[in-house]
Amino acid sequence: MPLPLASESELRRRLIVALDVPDARAAVAAAQTLQGHVGMLKVGLELFVAEGPEVVRRLRGEVPELEIFLDLKLHDIPNTMCGAIRSARSLGCRFITVHAGSGLAHLKACVAEAGAELGVLAVTVLTSQDAAACAEAGHTRTPAELVATRAALARAAGCAGVVCSGQELAGVRAAAPGIACVVPGIRPAGAEVGDQKRVMTPGQAIADGAAYLVVGRPILGAPDPAAAADAIVADMLAGAEAN
Numbered sequence: 396m397p398l399p400l401a402s403e404s405e406l407r408r409r410l411i412v413a414l415d416v417p418d419a420r421a422a423v424a425a426a427q428t429l430q431g432h433v434g435m436l437k438v439g440l441e442l443f444v445a446e447g448p449e450v451v452r453r454l455r456g457e458v459p460e461l462e463i464f465l466d467l468k469l470h471d472i473p474n475t476m477c478g479a480i481r482s483a484r485s486l487g488c489r490f491i492t493v494h495a496g497s498g499l500a501h502l503k504a505c506v507a508e509a510g511a512e513l514g515v516l517a518v519t520v521l522t523s524q525d526a527a528a529c530a531e532a533g534h535t536r537t538p539a540e541l542v543a544t545r546a547a548l549a550r551a552a553g554c555a556g557v558v559c560s561g562q563e564l565a566g567v568r569a570a571a572p573g574i575a576c577v578v579p580g581i582r583p584a585g586a587e588v589g590d591q592k593r594v595m596t597p598g599q600a601i602a603d604g605a606a607y608l609v610v611g612r613p614i615l616g617a618p619d620p621a622a623a624a625d626a627i628v629a630d631m632l633a634g635a636e637a638n
């Protein structure tokens with residue numbers, strides 16, 4: 396039996412905007428503009444290094460209907476990663492990122508520390524890396540092979556999901572059945588790619604099974620960010636319907 400079609404509001408809930416801005420003022424302004432147009436806010440390194448955990452508390456107070464994804468991409472010894480997760484737990488975020496390349500023991504320790512409320516997302520291979528960058532870094536396997544291996548580790552560790560490019564969705568499904576895929580490197584047709592290497596359109600990523608899309612510059616860099624988010628949701632809907 397075919398799955399029921401995702402509604403527009405359901406797809407909007409699955410659109411995460413990356414608040415890659417320099418300070419809390421810009422973050423709150425963007426969040427207020429985008430509430431009702433996106434489903435979640437991602438606080439990443441630029442904003443977190445500038446403002447610290449207070450910016451998460453402030454966003455939760457200003458736009459309580461939007462959940463927060465804390466993208467710190469932890470990559471350290473397990474004791475240090477767990478300490479960071481312990482510090483993050485009280486912030487009430489939905490997700491936190493760690494690098495899957497840390498290995499199984501690291502991922503398991505992070506999942507145990509995060510508890511039931513904070514989902515650990517394992518970043519497989521950055522979407523800014525292509526095959527040449529992986530080879531340069533000493534990997535003998537392709538990005539797709541590395542993603543599949545790391546997705547299997549994330550699943551074995553009990554992670555809430557993986558971060559991968561849209562190009563690996565089928566491979567992740569095969570290697571780690573049932574795991575949720577969070578997909579950055581999203582570019583509407585014709586949009587500037589910038590430093591991203593493994594990209595995909597919103598509609599195609601949804602058609603291929605992404606659980607969430609992460610979008611930064613195509614929304615925040617647009618003349619009308621709310622309209623840009625709406626156009627992305629329309630493309631997601633088209634992708635869901637085409638599936």
Ligand SMILES: O=C(O)c1cc(=O)[nH]c(=O)n1[C@@H]1O[C@H](COP(=O)(O)O)[C@@H](O)[C@H]1O
Pocket residue numbers: 413415439466468492518520521522523558559579580581591609610611612613
């Ligand atoms: O963990 C992430 O969110 C992430 C992983 C990855 O492999 N690639 C990636 O681009 N991201 C993040 O997703 C966002 C993408 O931003 P744009 O390229 O501006 O859409 C940035 O905040 C990145 O830090």
